[in-house]
Amino acid sequence: METTSGAAGEQPRVPDDLTAGVYEIVSRVLQSRDWSPQSDFFGIGGSSLAAIQIVAMVEERFGIQVSLTDFFDAPDVATFAAMVVRGEAGG
Numbered sequence: 001m002e003t004t005s006g007a008a009g010e011q012p013r014v015p016d017d018l019t020a021g022v023y024e025i026v027s028r029v030l031q032s033r034d035w036s037p038q039s040d041f042f043g044i045g046g047s048s049l050a051a052i053q054i055v056a057m058v059e060e061r062f063g064i065q066v067s068l069t070d071f072f073d074a075p076d077v078a079t080f081a082a083m084v085v086r087g088e089a090g091g
Contacts, residue, residue, distance in 0.1 A: 018062070022081045025057045037078035041071075058084065 019037060026041075027033045035044040041051070051071050058066055064084055074080035 018085055019078070019081050021061060022058060022077055022084075025054055025061065026077055029053045029057070037081070038076050040076055 023037060026035075026046075029050050030045055032045065051068060055066050055068050055071050058064065062084070066084060070083055071080055074083055
């Protein structure tokens with residue numbers, strides 16, 4: 001897995017198709033594209049109900065079982081996507 005250096009250390013680079021897919025799902029649920037993958041989910045208008053929708057849509061689209069706890073444990077959407085790619089998310 002490739003990594004990139006950031007202010008908080010190294011961050012796994014997520015395949016672009018997964019990153020784009022998660023971005024699209026979050027944008028659709030929040031009805032906004034005015035955020036970045038490093039944005040805090042609740043800081044950009046997310047809610048617990050929106051998180052439930054996103055988890056269900058990620059499971060359906062990518063065929064990966066994800067728990068709501070996985071989503072809440074990730075500080076941002078990019079980290080959540082990286083957890084899914086590494087296989088650390090589970091239902």
